[in-house]
Amino acid sequence: MSYTVIAYTLYLLFSIALTIWVARTLTRFGQTFLIDIFKGNSELARSVNKLLEVGFYLINLGYIFYVLKIYSMVSNAEYLIEVLSYKLGGIALFLGAIHFLNLVILFRLKSRAHLY
Numbered sequence: 076m077s078y079t080v081i082a083y084t085l086y087l088l089f090s091i092a093l094t095i096w097v098a099r100t101l102t103r104f105g106q107t108f109l110i111d112i113f114k115g116n117s118e119l120a121r122s123v124n125k126l127l128e129v130g131f132y133l134i135n136l137g138y139i140f141y142v143l144k145i146y147s148m149v150s151n152a153e154y155l156i157e158v159l160s161y162k163l164g165g166i167a168l169f170l171g172a173i174h175f176l177n178l179v180i181l182f183r184l185k186s187r188a189h190l191y
Contacts, residue, residue: 078149082158086143089159090166094135097170101177102128112185131173138169 102124109120142165149155 078155079145082145082149082155085159086162089163090139093166098128098131108181134173135170139166
């Protein structure tokens with residue numbers, strides 16, 4: 076098995092695992108926040124939370140697959156580590172950006188909900 080195939084495999088395993096961990100964490104801890112936004116309507120909060128989770132998976136998994144291509148041959152273990160750190164670092168930054176975007180949207184929803 077070539078280093079390039081190993082790089083692809085490790086990239087997919089780690090980035091998908093990271094996405095699942097972040098999504099589960101956001102879903103678990105976001106539930107209380109959504110209940111507050113929807114003024115105690117836990118069923119609506121649960122539904123919105125699930126929809127946000129599905130959207131999060133679609134966006135992040137789509138991005139993971141979109142940037143999968145490694146543009147040069149991975150010929151040794153050192154370069155494999157460099158490629159993985161670059162690719163996984165990009166995924167971590169993207170997940171963080173999506174997380175903060177979600178927070179901004181939720182805070183805006185919360186402030187609007189408390190106005191009415």
